[in-house]
Amino acid sequence: MQDEKEKQQDVKQNHKDRIQDSWYRCEQFGLDHASRPDFATLQKGILNDLVDQHRSLLETTENEVLPYYENILSNSACMIVLADRQGHVLNTWGQPRFGSAEEHGLIGGNQWSEMGAGTNAIGTALITGEAIQVGRDEHFLRANRFMVGSASPIYNTKNDLVGVLDISSDAYLPQDHTFGMVKLMSLSVENRLIFSAFQQEHFILSFNTNVVSLDSHWSGILVLDENGIIVSANRRAEVVLARDLALLNINQVFDIEMREIKHHPSSLPMKLLAMGRYQFYVKVIPPVQQIMRVPDFRQRADYVSPSQLETHVENIVTVADKVSNSVEKSTSSIKTPSPVVPDNVIPLAELQHGDESVERLVRQAHKIMEKDIPILIHGETGAGKEIFVRSLHYHSSRSKEMLVAVNCAAIPAELVESELFGYEKGAFTGAQNKGSIGLIRRAHRGTLFLDEIGEMPMAVQSRLLRVLQERVVTPLGSTEVYPVDIKLISATNRTLKTEIKEGRFRQDLYYRISGLNIELPALRERKDKAELIKYLHNRLRKEEPGPDLSEDMVDLLAKHPWPGNMRQLAHVLKVGMAMADEEILEDWHLPDDFFEDLDVIHHSDEMQIHQVDNSEEPIEKLIPRLLIEYKGNVSKTAKKAGVSRNTVYKYAK
Numbered sequence: 001m002q003d004e005k006e007k008q009q010d011v012k013q014n015h016k017d018r019i020q021d022s023w024y025r026c027e028q029f030g031l032d033h034a035s036r037p038d039f040a041t042l043q044k045g046i047l048n049d050l051v052d053q054h055r056s057l058l059e060t061t062e063n064e065v066l067p068y069y070e071n072i073l074s075n076s077a078c079m080i081v082l083a084d085r086q087g088h089v090l091n092t093w094g095q096p097r098f099g100s101a102e103e104h105g106l107i108g109g110n111q112w113s114e115m116g117a118g119t120n121a122i123g124t125a126l127i128t129g130e131a132i133q134v135g136r137d138e139h140f141l142r143a144n145r146f147m148v149g150s151a152s153p154i155y156n157t158k159n160d161l162v163g164v165l166d167i168s169s170d171a172y173l174p175q176d177h178t179f180g181m182v183k184l185m186s187l188s189v190e191n192r193l194i195f196s197a198f199q200q201e202h203f204i205l206s207f208n209t210n211v212v213s214l215d216s217h218w219s220g221i222l223v224l225d226e227n228g229i230i231v232s233a234n235r236r237a238e239v240v241l242a243r244d245l246a247l248l249n250i251n252q253v254f255d256i257e258m259r260e261i262k263h264h265p266s267s268l269p270m271k272l273l274a275m276g277r278y279q280f281y282v283k284v285i286p287p288v289q290q291i292m293r294v295p296d297f298r299q300r301a302d303y304v305s306p307s308q309l310e311t312h313v314e315n316i317v318t319v320a321d322k323v324s325n326s327v328e329k330s331t332s333s334i335k336t337p338s339p340v341v342p343d344n345v346i347p348l349a350e351l352q353h354g355d356e357s358v359e360r361l362v363r364q365a366h367k368i369m370e371k372d373i374p375i376l377i378h379g380e381t382g383a384g385k386e387i388f389v390r391s392l393h394y395h396s397s398r399s400k401e402m403l404v405a406v407n408c409a410a411i412p413a414e415l416v417e418s419e420l421f422g423y424e425k426g427a428f429t430g431a432q433n434k435g436s437i438g439l440i441r442r443a444h445r446g447t448l449f450l451d452e453i454g455e456m457p458m459a460v461q462s463r464l465l466r467v468l469q470e471r472v473v474t475p476l477g478s479t480e481v482y483p484v485d486i487k488l489i490s491a492t493n494r495t496l497k498t499e500i501k502e503g504r505f506r507q508d509l510y511y512r513i514s515g516l517n518i519e520l521p522a523l524r525e526r527k528d529k530a531e532l533i534k535y536l537h538n539r540l541r542k543e544e545p546g547p548d549l550s551e552d553m554v555d556l557l558a559k560h561p562w563p564g565n566m567r568q569l570a571h572v573l574k575v576g577m578a579m580a581d582e583e584i585l586e587d588w589h590l591p592d593d594f595f596e597d598l599d600v601i602h603h604s605d606e607m608q609i610h611q612v613d614n615s616e617e618p619i620e621k622l623i624p625r626l627l628i629e630y631k632g633n634v635s636k637t638a639k640k641a642g643v644s645r646n647t648v649y650k651y652a653k
């Protein structure tokens with residue numbers, strides 16, 4: 001009882017503070033209690049345009065919402081006002097008792113902003129983004145103190161504030177009642193907006209703790225796409241579930257799969273657990289479109305849409321290119337169960353271009369993806385470990401679920417634990433008070449990729465070990481356990497065995513994560529280097545048109561030691577292609593750092609040539625002479641002297 005009283009006092013105090021804040025703002029705006037409101041009334045034409053822009057909001061309010069409230073409100077001499085996000089009145093309904101429109105100002109085109117009209121329900125709700133009731137004397141301008149206003153903002157499906165609903169009256173209305181009603185009306189408009197945007201083609205779930213309230217406006221609403229991804233939700237859903245729901249799969253929120261939802265009768269509410277513990281009643285509302293089954297031949301597998309046609313042709317060309325590749329035969333043994341690979345994911349078959357050892361390890365990893373065996377990838381930085389993992393995930397049976405990639409080196413040590421395992425509401429100061437599900441649970445039924453696992457702090461290693469042994473996660477500050485089903489892939493560019501010897505990595509964890517050990521070769525060691533260079537060049541050219549690659553250029557690129565591996569190659573190609581306006585990429589288009597690395601190789605050769613045979617012309621003379629001979633052509637000079645372009649620059653006078 002005491003609690004309830006305290007709560008009410010808090011609410012009152014909070015309300016007082018908000019009114020006070022608003023009065024302070026009004027003073028800052030230069031308003032005086034005696035000022036007349038300035039409604040900056042819009043001209044008729046502009047108001048008509050505004051009404052046009054807000055047609056769906058107006059229609060939804062007028063046709064879908066007001067009828068429910070008409071009976072209740074018709075006796076109470078109040079006015080319902082819909083305003084846009086700047087406070088311009090779009091329309092009003094009802095019979096006020098207040099004098100003429102000029103006197104009370106609640107007419108189409110008038111702007112009820114705080115700046116012009118002082119503290120008022122519409123303007124203050126818009127500034128604070130929250131519902132508010134403004135009593136007679138709480139209005140800043142005396143001129144407005146004849147009425148009481150209750151307003152509640154309306155948010156669209158993208159969570160942008162789109163307008164505000166207000167009930168104003170000069171009569172005595174039971175205040176809590178009116179306030180509650182306007183909040184309900186705005187919720188109801190928001191829900192209607194969601195239904196009109198998604199109802200045709202999407203499954204919608206409504207949920208509530210109580211079965212009889214399932215159809216009420218305060219139920220949570222989730223909109224799902226074909227695969228069960230949450231594409232929209234009302235504000236209630238996020239408040240009730242206390243988490244960000246955007247783009248989660250429904251099975252990460254409720255203990256149900258999309259295919260079960262698709263087959264569940266809409267008239268029968270289900271009892272489901274949210275996040276493994278909170279019980280809700282859930283109702284399935286199937287897409288309206290399903291009822292009207294009309295043939296649509298575009299659904300057939302052999303239909304190619306005009307926009308796909310182009311990529312289709314490109315794919316055929318890529319395949320044709322590959323047929324001439326002698327290793328294509330063995331690569332084609334990689335079956336791809338999921339043909340829906342996003343554009344930014346490299347298909348498994350394109351991860352190698354003739355290097356049998358890479359082909360073998362791609363095949364092994366692909367197979368192991370379907371087994372309960374963790375994968376550990378070792379490779380130099382930039383060798384393509386993450387690209388490889390993405391490709392593996394999207395070609396596995398887990399592709400419909402999330403791939404959660406965590407770079408253990410990028411998260412501050414003190415946050416790794418909470419990021420991975422999640423935390424309970426208020427588990428520690430500084431944490432969002434909502435609590436967090438954590439990355440491991442986010443990867444439930446999908447793939448968890450722990451990059452740079454060698455950087456993981458020891459304390460976190462012990463917790464991770466427990467998760468892998470027991471297959472449950474316990475969030476920080478919680479005693480609850482949550483079962484998880486994850487495919488674990490880890491990667492490192494350190495030698496973990498050395499880390500173990502030096503006491504920085506747990507041996508038992510090493511054995512847990514290294515079911516299949518993969519050594520992804522550095523670019524310079526790959527037998528398919530030249531083909532890979534051509535492939536990457538082609539891929540980049542698909543993003544943006546660029547120059548051709550000559551065989552000489554491929555040779556030059558293939559000679560490079562590539563300490564930054566694929567990442568460095570992509571960078572060099574991108575810079576070179578941007579610099580070249582000619583049709584062919586030439587060496588002078590390439591960035592300087594490319595030649596610095598090449599120099600390291602050539603330098604020892606140069607030293608040998610010029611030191612062993614003293615009779616040879618010294619390099620500081622040879623280069624200027626050749627430059628004159630080749631009329632300043634750096635490439636030809638470099639070629640003739642057997643040195644890099646950078647060396648030519650160094651000795652050019």
Ligand SMILES: Nc1ncnc2c1ncn2[C@@H]1O[C@H](COP(=O)(O)OP(=O)(O)OP(=O)(O)O)[C@@H](O)[C@H]1O
Nearest residue numbers: 351380381382383384385386387388536566567570
């Ligand atoms: N097989 C590939 N085909 C085309 N491009 C690739 C390939 N592998 C890697 N790349 C390019 O190299 C870049 C780096 O790759 P990735 O991030 O996978 O390397 P990494 O080994 O995970 O690096 P790090 O150890 O530094 O995290 C990618 O962004 C991409 O541009």
